[in-house]
Amino acid sequence: MIHLSPGRVDATRRLVLKGGAVVALAGIAGIRFGLAPALAAANDAYPDAAFKVKGADGAIQALYGKAAEKSDKVRMDAPEIAENGAVVPVSVTTTLPGVTSIAIFVAENPNALAASYRIPAGTMPSVANRLKMAKTSNVIAVVEAGGKLYSASKEIKVTIGGCGG
């Protein structure tokens, strides 16, 4: 597989995204995922760089390019104590209108961003999944609605870490 200096492509992609030039985006996605025609066809680039950032604030910035404000309209359901860090059920739901994406960050994991969900119009702003946690950590749910970011966080205590070793 051809490696085009990934950092550079990411920067380009961000600019392209800001310019709203979706056609160009498809071209770049095609090059980056040369072995993955399905992805290129879906015209949806994977936010590779955001998944490689330490710390929640940096990862939120890397994914969205801005910071989130706390909101009581974002609700996260997760256990107080997770006995097994390998499987921590986390669900996020919100009453905010115009939601376009929901992302979940585990601050103390080696890379904070765990999952990011794109919510097209007609899909409910609610998602449940299961995540790995290396150790006790704040977990932050970020909801993008009407172009702004809203967050809720909760500390989850982990008895046995989910990253093995």
Added chain:
Amino acid sequence: MASTIRVRATSSGDTTEVQALIQHPMDSGFVKNSAGELIPPHFIQQLTFEHGGKPVFIADWGPAVSKDPYVKFSFKGGKKGDDLKISWIDNKGASDSSTAKIQ
């Protein structure tokens, strides 16, 4: 080969609830095997659900999603008997897809 994707999509009123369970190791790249060597990262990066030719839900995943991932969401506009297409691709370029009928 048996599909790695198990999906249940249930329609009630105008809302369809989707639950999916995928078989995948979701290796993070931080875990060592019994010989003390790091197991290289191997995880699903993108999981897409399509209804009527349009994506209704796209998951971008990192290695912090648990082994054999589970996800649940709901969308409007699905009817009983409609097809829901599910596909994933991982960081090694492997992929799988499946089509489920909304019940």
